[in-house]
Amino acid sequence: MSVRVQAGGRPWNRLEWTALDEPARRRALTRPVQVVAETTRQAVAGVLETVRARGDEALRELTARFDRVELERFEVDTAEFAAAEAAVGAELRRAMAEAAARIEAFHRAGMGRDYAVETAPGVVCERIVRPVPRVGLYVPAGSAPLPSTALMLCVPARLAGCREVVLCTPPRADGTADPAVLVAARLAGVGRVFKLGGAQAIAALAFGTASVPKVDKIFGPGNSYVDEAKRQVAQSGAAAIDMPAGPSEVLVIADAGADPAFVAADLLSQAEHGPDSQVLLLTDSAVLLDRVEAELEAQLSALPRADIAARALSASRLVLVESLEQAFAISNAYAPEHLILALREPRAWLDRVEAAGSVFLGDWTPEALGDYCSGTNHVLPTSGAARAWSGVSVASFQNFVSVQAASREGIAAIGPCAVTLARAERLNAHANAVALRLRRAGA
Amino acid sequence: MSVRVQAGGRPWNRLEWTALDEPARRRALTRPVQVVAETTRQAVAGVLETVRARGDEALRELTARFDRVELERFEVDTAEFAAAEAAVGAELRRAMAEAAARIEAFHRAGMGRDYAVETAPGVVCERIVRPVPRVGLYVPAGSAPLPSTALMLCVPARLAGCREVVLCTPPRADGTADPAVLVAARLAGVGRVFKLGGAQAIAALAFGTASVPKVDKIFGPGNSYVDEAKRQVAQSGAAAIDMPAGPSEVLVIADAGADPAFVAADLLSQAEHGPDSQVLLLTDSAVLLDRVEAELEAQLSALPRADIAARALSASRLVLVESLEQAFAISNAYAPEHLILALREPRAWLDRVEAAGSVFLGDWTPEALGDYCSGTNHVLPTSGAARAWSGVSVASFQNFVSVQAASREGIAAIGPCAVTLARAERLNAHANAVALRLRRAGA
Known part of the structure; x- marks a missing residue:
């Protein structure tokens, strides 16, 4: 990865979105290599x-x-x-x-x-x-x-x-x-x-x-x-x-009012899952970004699994964006498993979420609540699968069977439509199965 | 396939379920070979x-x-x-x-x-x-x-x-x-x-x-x-x-009161889809079975696509069962794409259906209605996939995203539970992200 590496040996990558060209943006949203050998x-x-x-x-x-x-x-x-x-x-x-x-x-x-x-x-x-x-x-x-x-x-x-x-x-x-x-x-x-x-x-x-x-x-x-x-x-x-499964990941969108200690703690809690975990922060506030970096350093050193978290952070990106609108566009392109909205009016922004596994609203809703006990499921689509897969729900364990019942009156009402379509598709036995009944029904 | 072949060169196979041993029963429910070369x-x-x-x-x-x-x-x-x-x-x-x-x-x-x-x-x-x-x-x-x-x-x-x-x-x-x-x-x-x-x-x-x-x-x-x-x-x-896709198939469960011409027409309308279509009839009435065979012969010869239908029928089975209960057990094991209940009280039997793509109730509801215009979808699971897949619906085009929002009061209520579980799983950063907020919230 040719992303800019921080001075001072910090294991994460700080980027400025508007300064990146198209290929660099694509690289910034690329997950840690997941090609199955x-x-x-x-x-x-x-x-x-x-x-x-x-x-x-x-x-x-x-x-x-x-x-x-x-x-x-x-x-x-x-x-x-x-x-x-x-x-x-x-x-x-x-x-x-x-x-x-x-x-x-x-x-x-x-x-x-x-x-x-x-x-x-x-x-x-x-x-x-x-x-x-x-x-x-x-x-x-x-x-x-x-x-x-x-x-x-x-x-x-x-x-x-x-x-x-x-x-x-x-x-x-x-x-x-x-x-x-x-x-x-x-x-x-x-x-x-x-x-x-x-x-x-x-x-x-x-x-x-x-x-x-x-x-x-x-x-x-x-x-x-x-x-x-x-x-x-x-x-x-x-x-x-x-669903297909991949390494866990979180994307945090934070505004200037977000608490840097909370944001850093959320990034680290995702990173400790494993060295291939993916962690992204998008914020429109350079000041917040500085303060999150300081918090990351302080909290990282205190973690028992600091080695794993530090390795996961090496594939992470802290990104300064121009606006929250831009942050949501990036998030929708990335389709994160977990999306934390560390915003002052998180609910007002929820309509912008197009693809994500599970969303966490506001400062008092860390991802760990959903991981354990808010009530939502933590088996969620990763690696961008949130564009076309949903997390586990009761429906994942259910089949939906369609049933139809036509009376004589019913087949008289819709049978001719079926006959016309069957003939257009040259499926004559289909047409016969309906026409035979229409004759018997006296329709 | 070592199933009994009818005398008289009829292209379908008539079987008596109770006369079959376990391997023969398994063969009778095996789809036309679908192994991808x-x-x-x-x-x-x-x-x-x-x-x-x-x-x-x-x-x-x-x-x-x-x-x-x-x-x-x-x-x-x-x-x-x-x-x-x-x-x-x-x-x-x-x-x-x-x-x-x-x-x-x-x-x-x-x-x-x-x-x-x-x-x-x-x-x-x-x-x-x-x-x-x-x-x-x-x-x-x-x-x-x-x-x-x-x-x-x-x-x-x-x-x-x-x-x-x-x-x-x-x-x-x-x-x-x-x-x-x-x-x-x-x-x-x-x-x-x-x-x-x-x-x-x-x-x-x-x-x-x-x-x-x-x-x-x-x-x-x-x-x-x-x-x-x-x-x-x-x-x-x-x-x-x-969903995975395979050749189309129908299973008809008919009782003694079913109309043999309707049943034969439904079997043929499925068979005309292609030579690898699969067609099954289960009935507890030997008399009905005889009459369906006679109808098949008569209707088959009149079809423009008789060659395809005859080839598809060669992999079909007309099965005499001991009881309708047995028929439903066989159907659930087979998990058909289309299931026609040509029964006098079809709705009373619906509870027995465990796995099927789409169900057609009674004499006046041929499969062709669902294929075209009853309102249900005809893109359905085949090849037994109905055990764990459903037909296309609007939900197939939707993602379901979970969202959670905790207030200070909320994290105070459930945060300790999350901390206990995170510590049990040795995910300390998860515990920290919650504990930090609990301290700030004064909980």
Whole structure:
């Protein structure tokens, strides 16, 4: 990247938008390189084929190789659930229950619902909602276990009423699953958990094995192997997926009145996810930008995961823009996963948001609230996918089936239209199926 | 396929479900072979790469090769639209307008809408709806042009309010587009049409060229090259797609009271789509089955496209089941694109439908009504995809963005929960971003 590097060895990049030419602007909005290496693609294809062909035996071998643990049985049993319940403290348990309740309240209100319209006399068209029958949820445990992700996936799956809900999460070194993930799953009503990680977990869910049930759709974030495995099973038609997944990212639009400490804290909280996290700040105030830089330096040095955050910040951009209008145009072109509006009148600007995963309004709404417990989902489109994908919702776990019912009167009303169109498309059997009934109906 | 072949050279297969063992049942529900040949995959990858690298010049070469027509310019101009308006007769035009009005009425009622929930005192979570900014619609013209597909894609795209709507359809031998497709597009408010077909059309939409705008999401059915191209651009992240596409299919569940002529006409209207169409009849009445066979013979011989329909019927199954309950279990396992309930009390059985694209209730609702003008969409999931995909709707053209706003009171109420969860996940910067505000808010 040929972006200007800060003097003084600061790990982030400060840019002035109006000073950039078109190619430099394009570079400034380019995500950290995410091209899947051919070796990753082939390794994942190999794992998928191995699990498809040899099932549980292959899962045992791959788990030994990648997770460095020998497992005879993958499914978490009653004893392990009981141990997890005992291991998780009351405060964490309470926080998970509280978060689950708000996630449920928000998601329940947005569930897909049936509706019906009489489109012509005697013709009723309906949409009926059905749960996706069998779903698989993937809860990663990369640098830290993520019980919050278990809540974000299990709660809407249960609300949708999916017949079979199966969760996979990588085993720890001792062969157990993270206790908080297990408690979160149970809190949300999911009782089948398999200790499987990586591409082999996705393969097991897509194809099924003797011990792992095959599912219709796979949900959840993951590293580049998990993402590549999801893309491959989706392409082959083995299972549908919630969305492509990439590194997490935030874009903050801040005005002169924003609190620089808050802004810096939000940028860092995104950056600590991993070295490939992407962090952007757009502001029309050079003074605020200076003050955010000072805050970043101060806060960065105090973080336990400062090394990761500093590496993530190296791909970040702090951008001085001419106006907030320009900031929104840039944001819409970038289509961020998380969009923080650190503005004095954030709601007044909301209409300008064209593409984003989740939006955070004002100084008192850090991204971390949405990550955990405001009620919205944190499984969101990354890498610009927000232009055509939405975050996980109950609808992600539902199918929408159309239904039509015509009476004799109904086919008399609309049948001639169908016959005309069928003949124009030279589909004579279509025309016949209608014309035959029109004759019988005496129309 | 080792299914029993009928005596007398009838091209379909009559089976008795209870007489089949498990492997035979599985074979009976297997779609006509749809494995994409490695040669198809590579040919499509080659086309995509060529268009990505060389744009319009590549489109000209590929159109000359595959469509056998030399085009300097792909976009339909004002003169061609005017000629199309003049060429389409009043009856067809009226039928298209009538169909468009009903499609609009049904789709409008099902549009995604904003909602808001106060999940805690001072915490408001919302879902706001945004159109997918740029969409590409593909209207095939295989054995016949399909103006109805143009309506099915253009109407919901316009209802969603997509900023840029572009339609591609293959050029005819004389270099023009099908006039009915052009009139349908204009009726539905879509004015940018490009004469491009096959994988090269999908490539142009996914990557953009000097003359064809890049889009965010691609919609519409197509042959195996179009489907493979859509899957490849979706996997690479170049564009999202509506759904995987496969050959059309129908499953009819009929009881003893069904009209054998109607049932036979519906099976044939599906079969005429193409030799790889799939047709299934499930009935608990051997008498009805005999009578449907007799009707099939009589109607088949009268069809202009009898050769195609006969070939499609060769992969079809007429299945005698023990009970209607068994029929619904089989149907749910198969997850048909179209499901016709030729039953005396069709609505009473609707609750049993777990997975299907679109359902047709009773004797007076042939599939052809939904194909053209009942109001529902005919772009539907095939090949069992109905287990995890839904047909095209306005929501297919919409993004759902979550929004949250916390006040000082709000972060005081839910911030401690977020801090507890962030610490449990060892994401300290997340905890800091909240804790910092809690201190400032005096909570």
